[in-house]
Amino acid sequence: MAKTFMQMVAKARENVPAVSSQEARAKIDANPNTLVIDVQDAADAGACGLIPSSVNISLGMLPIRADLELPEHLRDARLADRNRPVIITCGAGGQAALGAYILKQMGFTDVAFIDGGTAAWKEAGFQVESL
Numbered sequence: 001m002a003k004t005f006m007q008m009v010a011k012a013r014e015n016v017p018a019v020s021s022q023e024a025r026a027k028i029d030a031n032p033n034t035l036v037i038d039v040q041d042a043a044d045a046g047a048c049g050l051i052p053s054s055v056n057i058s059l060g061m062l063p064i065r066a067d068l069e070l071p072e073h074l075r076d077a078r079l080a081d082r083n084r085p086v087i088i089t090c091g092a093g094g095q096a097a098l099g100a101y102i103l104k105q106m107g108f109t110d111v112a113f114i115d116g117g118t119a120a121w122k123e124a125g126f127q128v129e130s131l
Contacts, residue, residue, distance in 0.1 A: 005094065006094070008098060009094045009097050009098060011101070012097040012098050012100065012101035013097050015101055015104060016097065016100040016101050016104050016111060016112060016113060017112045017113075018093075018097070018112065018113055018114070018115035019087065019112045019113070019114060019115065020114075020115055020120075020124075021114060021115075021116070021120050021121040021123075021124035021126060022124060024036075024087050024089075024112075024114050024121070025121075025124075025126055027085065027087065027112075028053075028087070031085055033084060033085065034084075034085040034086070034087060035055070035078055035079075035084055035085065035086045035087070036051050036053060036054040036055070036086075036087045036088075036089060037054065037055055037056075037057050037062070037086065037087070037088050037089070037099065038050055038051065038054045038055070038056045038057075038089050038090060038118065039056075039057060039058060039059040039062055039088055039089070039090050039095050039096060039098075039099040040056070040058065040059075040090045040091055040095060041058045041059075041060075042056060042058060044091065047091060048091055048118050048119050048122055048128065049118060049122055049128025049129060049130060050118070050128060050129045050130075051089060051118060051121055051126070051127075051128060051129075052127055052128070052129050054089065055078065057076060059090075059095050059098060059099050059102075062099050062102055062103070063102050063106065065079055066079040066102075066103060066106050066108075067106070068080065079103075082106075082107045082108050082109060083108075083109050083110060084108075084110070085110040085111075086100075086103060086108055086110065086111045086112075087111075087112055087113065087114060088100040088103070088111065088112070088113040088114070089113065089114045089117050089118050089121065090117045090118065091117050091118060091119055092116060092117045092119050092120075093113065093114065093115055093116045093117040093119075093120070094117075095117075096113035096114060096117050097113050099113065100112060100113040
């Protein structure tokens with residue numbers, strides 16, 4: 001049966017933890033090795049600002065960049081450690097949930113997404129950077 005975007009997001013939310021902006025900030029502060037990934041397409045990334053130190057890997061490229069069996073030039077070395085803490089964000093949280101679910105299915109053990117995405121992060125009063 002075909003699924004809508006929101007149905008896929010709901011399935012992802014059932015399988016990966018959402019964290020509040022405050023919880024994400026605390027996790028990043030507690031472990032500077034935490035990788036924050038914004039999964040918006042490059043043209044859209046930063047529309048509401050980017051979380052400082054976050055990296056942009058679009059949702060479509062995320063499974064390719066994280067695939068350890070693909071040629072090295074296609075991978076992102078920051079995604080080699082499946083135990084590295086990873087927090088996924090996007091504009092409003094839907095794509096982030098899907099991205100986190102993809103990484104969980106690929107064996108990442110400590111992955112979550114920011115509930116409400118970068119918009120919620122900004123609304124909570126945390127710093128964002130412009131492109």
